[in-house]
């Protein structure tokens with residue numbers, strides 16, 4: 001028999017003498033050697049990890065490279081024509097004389113409000129500029145169309161897109177509305193406090209040694225975990241919940257939808273799973289606050305802060321569409337390597353607490369807009385069809 005290593009992970013863990021995904025059926029157990037490969041993967045990742053800044057980083061240094069990369073395609077300058085080209089893919093915003101203007105209509109008013117919270121606070125520091133902000137989940141500028149279309153801001157993308165990432169509206173408002181948060185999950189500042197408090201209530205040693213997931217079937221990549229949970233409820237508790245598109249149990253993989261669970265209550269479990277949804281899932285950042293071990297499936301979909309989080313250092317990476325067997329094996333590995341799991345969970349949680357603070361979101365918005373503005377080649381003029389957004393209007397939304 002071959003010396004099998006049944007986990008196919010993102011990173012370099014699949015090295016010599018190791019079964020890949022194609023051999024999974026023959027890879028029914030972990031042996032010491034396979035465990036060592038994973039342990040070494042963590043060790044190597046830690047050795048090469050260079051912290052992006054000190055803990056009281058006041059200049060959001062950890063994320064500046066993302067801004068540089070996203071703006072690279074527009075280094076030759078941003079013309080009025082380029083913005084006219086993208087206008088129909090998003091909502092137009094203009095900053096003029098430290099006032100904020102916008103298209104009259106916004107496709108998702110609560111999302112615009114979540115964006116405007118940050119823009120309004122920054123107005124005294126922002127020079128004149130013109131921009132198009134996409135409030136849909138999906139990015140808009142596929143590579144290859146870039147020079148034809150022009151710059152647009154989106155909250156999430158893959159490397160196939162040239163959209164410029166901005167901190168999602170949900171850091172303040174307009175996040176997903178679930179029964180427990182009927183007006184949407186927002187206010188990252190409050191969520192940070194509340195989930196961190198829940199984490200303190202369940203220290204590592206008291207967490208249930210189970211993998212946990214609640215969410216809707218926005219991507220079938222989540223199916224394997226849900227199916228594994230049905231087979232092995234003593235290892236995984238993963239169920240599909242309803243979302244607005246739910247029509248029948250078919251949409252929850254032939255089961256009745258489960259009740260939604262507060263993010264605070266996720267902290268009772270040792271292993272928490274994150275998957276992409278339509279685009280990146282807002283869940284990711286919250287999971288770290290629990291001080292549980294975060295398993296992140298797939299690495300394609302990003303938000304601006306994902307790049308600073310490192311696989312094996314802050315979370316456990318799993319390749320896209322992991323099989324039930326792969327999930328089972330990696331869970332068994334961490335059940336047997338509890339100290340390693342706790343250490344990764346602590347580093348992940350510390351990173352989010354120290355570097356994804358409200359001040360980091362504000363800092364990112366500011367650095368992004370100041371760098372973007374430098375690329376604008378035309379004089380920004382007032383336009384009668386745009387309406388002024390004032391702090392008062394923001395509260396009314």
Ligand code: UDP
Pocket residue numbers: 176178185214215216217218219241243259260261262263276277278280281282283
């Ligand atoms: N959510 C939650 N409890 C649940 C189900 C969902 O807190 O029981 C949150 C989840 O963390 C995410 C949001 O609701 O931030 C939307 O989840 P869903 O799975 O519907 O969509 P996606 O992850 O694709 O954005």
